[in-house]
Amino acid sequence: MTATPTGTPPGTHIDGWQVSKELGNGGFARVFLGEKNGNRGAIKVARHREVSGDFKQTHARTLRELTALLMLDHPNIVRPQGHGYTATGNVYLALDYVDGWTLAEWSERKHPTIREILSVFEKIAGALSYMHRRGVLHRDLKLLNVLIRKSDGEPVIIDFSCATYSLAEDLTEGGLPPGTERYRAPEQFQFLREHKDEHRARYAFQVADEIFAVGVMLHELLTDPRPTEFRPRFALNSQQFEPPPPRLANARVPEVLSDLVESLLERNPSRRPVDTEALRREFADLRADPIVDYDVPAHPPSEQHPSEPDTRGPLGAPLPIGPAPLKLHVALLKRPHRPARWLVAVAGVVALVVAAALWGPSAEISVLPPEPRVSASPRPPSAPRSTPPMTAPPAMSPPGPSPVAAPGPAIAAVPKEGSALKNPAPEVLTQGRTSRMPKKFVAAAECASLSLVAALAAGCPGAQIRPESFTCPAGAEQAMRENLHWTDGDKFTLVLDDRHGREDVWFSAGAEVVGIVPKGTGARRQLEVAPVGTRFYGKAYYLSDKMGRADGPALVVRYDRVKLPGQDEQPVCFVVEATAKAFKDGKVKAFNWDGGTVVDRWP
Known part of the structure; x- marks a missing residue:
């Protein structure tokens, strides 16, 4: 029987656990269904040995997972049943098997x-x-x-x-x-x-x-x-x-x-x-x-x-269906209350784009911070x-003197991963948190829907989404160098969105896309390190100026994750800049086949 990449073939035993089918796998471990003395368990086996030079330190992470679980005993948290090493030297955890x-x-x-x-x-x-x-x-x-x-x-x-x-x-x-x-x-x-x-x-x-x-x-x-x-x-x-x-x-x-x-x-x-x-x-x-x-x-x-009709409630009564989204939007137009904050954000972006067009790149635009939320109170607050x-609340970091920092991200000179577990302090500790009440929404509801992309497509004027400068996702540089063997400047060709073929496609600005390396890609270097079937995960953006591309407006797709056939997902920095053929209602038209570049930041 063929062994798994962890060196644990199904059908073998680990400390009395008979390993059967695989339940799942991730970057740090694979999980198998095991049985011992009539009890089933989830057997989680670390992917690498400590001597393999694994930069993810999967053994150390698995042992830390075990330590965390041994500190916990709660009906809504998975429980450990045992741990040890496989015959190949991989750490394993035996956990409760949850059939769900x-x-x-x-x-x-x-x-x-x-x-x-x-x-x-x-x-x-x-x-x-x-x-x-x-x-x-x-x-x-x-x-x-x-x-x-x-x-x-x-x-x-x-x-x-x-x-x-x-x-x-x-x-x-x-x-x-x-x-x-x-x-x-x-x-x-x-x-x-x-x-x-x-x-x-x-x-x-x-x-x-x-x-x-x-x-x-x-x-x-x-x-x-x-x-x-x-x-x-x-x-x-x-x-x-x-x-x-x-x-x-x-x-x-x-x-x-x-x-x-x-x-x-x-x-x-x-x-x-x-x-x-x-x-x-x-x-x-x-x-x-x-x-x-x-x-x-x-x-x-x-x-x-x-296939399942939606006609009756849990007890057989007709379902009290709320207003349809379109009717809700129309109704919101008639309500004299302040707009939802996310609509204000859309309006703010539109204003910035218009201002930039009128005043040029030298103009300075001040943006006020959002005002605190204040809402009416149609129902009395519960105490x-x-x-x-x-x-x-109990301290979640070791006792000892430490400076009091403002809420939000913090930086430690020589940090420990578990040493900053304090929740940001509430704004008003003595009065407590203001009770939350239903909010009222307003303003241009035809631009309101599930996502900003939908709002743009609904006709919000002048909105264009462009990516900020960015650095690689955490671990991307090392993953590309050591796991993928990519180098800065490597160029790969792919279908930008695998839901479409090699044709002109309308991309929604700001939307997630999944690219794929199709058959027919002949570059030898690419076939070695990004073969056919490699999937790229990222987002699409639109550039209305010549930033990053000499021939005018561009579709930019930033891919921050990649999955090679048969391997785990890896963080990456990979950018495609394709010629934009048109832009309308928050969508950019471009050919769905282009080359991209491995980078360490963009632009």
Whole structure:
């Protein structure tokens, strides 16, 4: 029987565990289904040995995962059953086997009501609160890393391969800790920009980062009826634009819940809930609210599975469907309240573009910071909601004198990955957090929808999205050099968006795209290091000037991840600049076949 890349062939034994099928694999380990004494377990085997020169230090990370899990004992957190070494010298962990669906699969298969979603997230927040009190941070919360157990519907947080804890050894090579880009808080990218020239700068991951990731998970479940499918999605951690309120994408989402999700995705970490216990109380308050809006499936089942009609509620009653999105937008035009902040951001970008066109590059434009949110109060606040505990939360870093820093990203001279676990302090500690009330939206609702891209396509005038200068994602330089054997300046040819052929295609500015190396690519160097089937993951942008390209407007695609056939995903810096043939309503037309370059930054 053929051995796996970890040296663990299915059908063999590891310390009495009979290994069978593979359950999954990632950058640090592979997971197999195992059985021992009639019990099933998830056997997680580290990919590399310590003597292999593995820059990811997968053995050290696996042992740190074990240490973190041994510090925890909670019904909504996966439990370890044992650990040791395989015959090939690879560290393994035996974990509880959870027979369940990922959060995304659960949403599509079970058509949960909003109240059921709130119940799940209340338990997730409770598990996180328990974890944080013990000094442990997960650092890779996402829909794939929470399973809903089939037997009882309980959520279970899994995959602690990126986790850290107080006094943990620093294993990170780059400025940011390991994690999934889409779920990173925006302050992490701000940190990279501010400290791009400081080799030893390391971002201090905080509880606020976990809260942002929870917000991304909840936003995706409430706005996307089929979250398991790959498609371009709005970047909720975009540096230029704040995410749209969930209610504008899905009219079934109650305003107070939409408002809560917005607070979890706040750009300023001090405006998010003060900690995960406060967040748990937020979810508990909403779940206990008796209004019928919470007993409606978050999405019509017919949108999730077309074969299933959406006619009756959980108890056989007709579903109280909210207003259709288009009607909602029209209604918003008639409401005399201030516009949602993300629409203001769109208007601000339009204004900047117009101003730049009128005054030229020498003009200086001042942009005022966004005003604090103040909303009307249609329902009385509940006393305990979001109120910080009367006593200070347990310290999540080792005791000792340390300076008090302002909330947000921090830099440590010689940091430890688990040494900065303090959540940013709330803006007003003595009064607590202001209770959250439903917000009212206004203004040009025909430009409001799920994403900025859709807003542009709907006719917002003059908006053009161009990428900022950027540095490589964390670990990209080393991954390209040591794993991929790429060098700065290597040129590869690919189909820019694999949903289309070699033809002129309209790319949505700011949207995610997946490129692929197709058959017929003959360059020998490329076939060696980026062969046929290699997939590139990135975003499309539009340049209206000659920046980076001598022949005029350009489509720029920045790819920050790559997956070679049969290998794991790797962080990269790869940029394609293609001639833009047209630009209209937030979309740029270009030929869907071009060459790109390996870079260390752009431009």
